[in-house]
Amino acid sequence: MEASHRKFIKQEDSVKKGEYLPGDQEEFIRKRTKAIPGDAWPYFFRSLAMCLQAGIHIERAFELIADDEGGVNDVLSLRAMQIARSLNQGESFRDSLRHLQSLKPFHVEMLVIGQKSGQLPGVLDRLADYEEESYATELHVRSSLTYPLIMVLFILILTVGIPIYFKDSIMAGLEFFLQTSPFFMKVVFAVAYFFHYKFLFAAALFFLFTWKPVWKPVVDLFSSEENRVARRKWWYLIPYVRRISQGLACERFAMALAMQLNVGCHILPSVKLAFRATTDPVFTEAASQVDEQLRAGRELHEALALVELFPNFFISMVKVGEETAELPKMLSRTYRILKDERELVIKTALDLLQPLVLLFLGCVVAFVAALLLLPMTQLIRTL
Template sequence: MAAFSYAALDSSGKEKKGVIQADSSRQVRQILRDQGLAPLQVDNASAQSNKSLAKKSSAFLANKGPRLNVAELAMITRQLATLVQSSMPLEESLSAIGRQSENTRVKSIVMAVHSKVMEGHPLAVSMADFPAAFPSLYRATVSAGEHAGHLDLVLNRLADYTENSYQTRQKTKLALLYPVILFVMSIAIVSGLMAFVVPDVVEVFIGQGQELPALTQALIGISDFIVDYGIAVLVLLLMAVTGFQYALQSDRLKLRWHEQLLRLPLIGKFARGSNTARYASTLSILTSSGVPLVDAMKIAAEVIENRFLQQAVSVATQNVREGGSLHTALEQNGYFPPMMIHMIASGEASGQLDSMLERVADNQQRELDNLVATLIGFFEPGMLLFMGVAVMVIVLAILQPIFNLNQLI
């Protein structure tokens, strides 16, 4: 049976949408009529999802098919792991998850995967129809669990991994919320003072013909520039950002830009930390699930966002394929922390690479969390200092002519 999405009218004329499993669209329409519904549209769930995405996707998107966000993927994985671990058959677990889902898109994806499983395909192969919903890391891990006969354990590890990824993203967004608001407010307050308050105040002194101090003259010049060209500068900045993003669609330019990012003092450290932490976590979950090391390195390289670092990791993968050790290949890369290299070397020497990679992943994630907390900790007082200094300069520039006027009187 296949999964079909439908739209129908009930007896009161309200439109209803959902997903039904049946052998054909004709059978779906008959089921709807038996339920007292008037069918309007019936489509294959997979075909409809791909058709919907084709209308929304851009030409440069590599993955095809409907997407699942991190929260949805984490929820589905945890539910599937719980049901499979409770000895419920896989097809029944997928059917139960699909039926209870209130999100039509999620239901369509799960029921389409269920239909493929019912046809005799493995779970990983069934998920391959939705590469944007189930990444290659996810499918490779599920495939390894199926072949090893430990799908329940692998699904639990995937559930932990996806939930941790979701929690990390949420914590980062919440941590950045206050600094970003503070930054925007600082810029808005200073710009408002320069554009509306300063011109009215200094106009009094200009009208009296008083010679203004250098600080006040500089402030007037900046204020006039913001009033006259502020909107033009803002438009140019937006155009520059848009043009830069368009230019980065070129693989060659993106590679050079990512290389330069890694060399910047603070941004480079953050880029290396985030990418190496993600790589270590992915490599850990793949190797512990039974995926061969070379295949695991190849898949894990896909989660690295920095294109230059991804290319360097691909070279390391080739070195391991030719017989080199993992720690030597990553050490030649030059971008992985020495502690991480040392721990991997220890794991290879003791024959406990899987458990050591898990410790490496935890260690890298802690270091990344500490780095993010440190950066945010510096950013907040930095914004307060910027706003305070800016306001102080404006006040001094306004008060200096008043002091001079009092001295003359």
């Protein structure tokens, strides 16, 4: 057992017993609760895949990753050692993954699929590629949203500050000429007054709703399976959101099912696991219906068409794959098509975002300017 492994066990046992290790316990607890950054996952998945491809046992592979100083993220290194210890204690692979608290449900399902199908190294390589692409997309989205968000914040500050600065002079002029302020101006002044003088009240509300005993019951209520399905169905009523969510779920379904069929897994359990890999509650709910149709003797494309969640081209690709006995190949091709389409949709949305933000800011500025000029027109008329 490596020295770092022994140190980890000593630290974890001391934390459980309430004992203090000088200089170690605080750092240990910080690492155990700290979130794992997105750029650490590709290296983690690829390193684990290389170890398994070299014939190293999975428990030892996690230990090697944990001992790799300067490679994997230090928090992820600690979690890898926790997984190694859980596996050595006889826990199942799925249960041991609970230590990776930042691991997405999609990752968990894909790793379980890889273990059950005997293709865990291939799944890890695919997840590494997937995470690299996802992280690059995330960085692109962040960079594209930075400028619009700064502009929106700047305009909102001006919208709140300008009415407060000119309020006294405008109201004094209106009172002098016995004029009443317009309704919309009263609304703007009231909002500006609230943000200017009621900041402490707003801060109190913020801390109230971010206090765990207050929001945790609400989160638990909305995180139930029934509410998750209901919320997702409501989201599906928005065409653009439906397109992106369904496309992502279909993409994951195609990738998970293709990887299982490539190694000769049976269609029934493979479809169930593929539905779970989507992590979409609407798709997961439809898994039982598809399973019943497959057991009744229907073809896969017929069963998928009945749930009305997959696009027509997806059904057509599955049908062609079944007729030509190349279903895994067609599913892999479908996955690439869906991935390219999703990236194109995101790129198009980001390209349209900046003009829309500028249009919104122009409307806000014009509205505030009109409110400030409207009393002047009333004064001119009285004169």
